[in-house]
Amino acid sequence: MQTVTIAGITVERTAALAPMAGVADTPYRTLCKRMGAVMTTSEMISAKGLCYDSRGSAALCRITPEERPMALQLFGNEPDFIARAARMVQEYKPDLIDLNMGCPVQKVTAQGAGSALMKTPDLAAACVRAAVAASDVPVTVKMRIGWDEQSRNAVPFALAMEEAGAAALTVHGRTRSQLYSGKADWEAIAAVKAAVRIPVIGSGDVTDAASCEAMYRETGADLVCIGRASYGNPWIFSEIGAHLRGEDWRAPTPDERMEMMLLHIRMILQHSDKPPALAIREARKHASWYMTGGRGAAAFRARCYTLSSYEEAERLAEDFLLVNREPQQN
Template identity: 40%
Template structure:
């Protein structure tokens, strides 16, 4: 979710009741070097707690130093990324590459746990490939050094985001741990989240790509668990209105030029499947400023009323 879960996006999910939010993943070295752009990723000021800050790296001592900085900034929980499959991350022996180096992975977790007072968790995948599955052994070793929860994406690194997440591996791992196991992968609708809980016995569900352009997945799911009634999906108008709110917040956070451009992907997700969405997306991608995007979205909303 790098490039997605910034402060404005988190504020939208919070409006829809998401109970635990994560930052984008943050480089340990960039943090310890005081990189300006990285410090922006770490900006959690004014946000309600709890909030999780996720860090990534490959050197135990540097990760420990970064964790201390993150704790000082007010993180409720520190999450170690051992799941990112991106080639540029893996080339640096970070993210899911750590699944190929279990001794290094365990030592990183050990040193981070010892360096901070807040809970430490790990986000990981089931393995590097079908021939190199690391669950439940690696999660058990992480638990032994003090990690307090594991989030498990039911894919291997070589799958990236293709194919189907292996929920049976999530179930096996949940049964092998004493700490909470958070299931992740292929949760697109509220029904998927409840099915994952029932089928795997995991303690909680992490919703990631399923929330892009669809913050209602949280409010509908929470409402369903409280009332027994599943609210209908958002209307076209509600989706565009939410896009307008999100646009206003990202521009306030990052300025007009950058905010308008970074919002293009989010608006594509909000508009997905709507009548005439392709043309509107194209127009938005060429729009030079905030007011033009507002006008395009307002016009699209008016057309949908006809």
């Protein structure tokens, strides 16, 4: 088993779960971790929101034992707020604090936070220094490769973050202007890896064991993290783990897919602060992702978007299996 140490945490060198706001919440992270994700990160949390006592922000800081090692990810662009928030989140005992310098959303970048920090490396470095001074645990940075094509600055930016005290970097191989389109530039990730001494986690377009292995080979990254390819597919982590360890792996059967979907929905209902009739809405997109690739997927996915109870999800799973279950071998 090959291991790697990221900011003092030693994990198997397979794949971590990438942070995903609105997607990778406690139930999602727990299932990915169970299936082999070696580390997890919270959804991004507003440093200012925490300081102003937003209940929503505090709820995002909760960590359950199964999700560890887990980073809490803060966003903001004011070193004072970052420092206060970094101090506040110590109460949740995160394994790491990660600073978001990659979010492309207009509401975030308009304030100068998220990926807009790549345009202000001095301010970004001040945020890192402030977090490091306030935190008992290592501080890491998640970045893109620049703001736009004309201002790609991944290497000098990464060096500045290292100099400011970042203990590791996650690099999503796209500029802010690309949002999530086009192909992630793995050469740019490789250039960062070659330039810094701290560990680098590669992010962008790893979709299966073969592409994970390719990212390791082409970038030299210390670890890989996976976002969208884990939608309705926590097995991607067992697939990658098995492949890299040279073990056999088989894809989940339709029955296993539906069991996982129902477990995921039960976890969403249990974990939510909302009444079941509202919480089930949070389950709809996840349910639809478990249908991907199945026979009749389009129609089943459409049904997911109107799910209004757990019992309805059970009936949906039964119907899915009627058309997707492999014939029994006699």
